[in-house]
Amino acid sequence: MFTGIVQACLSVKSMETKPGLTTLGIPMLPVLGDDLQIGASVAVDGVCLTVCRMEGDMAYFDAMVETLRKTTLGNLEEGKHVNVERSMKAGDEIGGHILSGHVMTTATIVKVETSENNRAVTFQVDPSWMKYIFPKGFVALDGCSLTLVDVDKEEGTFSVYFIPETLRLTVFGSKGLGDTVNVEIDAQTQAIVDTVENVLQDRLKETVQSLLAAGAIDLS
Secondary structure: EEEOOOOEEEOOOEEEOOOEEEEEEEOOOOOOOOOOOOOOOEEEEEEEEEEEEEOEEEEEEEEEHHHHHHHHHHHOOOOEEEEEEOOOOOOOOOOOEEEEEEEEEEEEEEEEOOOOOOOEEEOOOOOOHHHOOOOEEEEOOEEEEOOOOOEEOOOEEEEEEEOOOHHOOHHHHHHOEEEEEEEEHHHHHHHHHHHHHHHHHHHHHHHHHHHHHHOOOOOO
């Protein structure tokens, strides 16, 4: 589990590509390497990966073909920076919101507005995901917990604001128009929306069946 508070923005130093598998090498020491062990979970741009090897200050992570296909990790190149967060421990402060590191989809930056002290960025996502996106709700973008501001369900867009500190500490300081990000929808929001949707569908079916039985409607 993760909190969506990015701990470091680190460079991908190596990428080893094999059929159906890419191994990422990221220098976790000394920034985030204390007590890091093989088998530990680390969020890389919001994707939960497992440490499979450690050499010197480097930690290596295997990304399977499904992960590469469904997330932005499939477009990574050596030298690119990624958001990194180690898994939370019992007693850690939860400054963002609970995340699993399981990316649902990706979004594309379609608008950037920069003012003196912050930056407003608008993202576009597949419309099917917009039912989980509400103003003042939560979303994780590249593993960064953010609060939604403007939401346009018809256009499939939503906006978030970045303060200078977030831009300085994360990959969003270098993101621009056309760039894509990993999206993890808030699990609690998704559960509530799906439950309400299922209940309403069941009630509608029951109502139609009752009307048919009573002869109130005729489908012949």
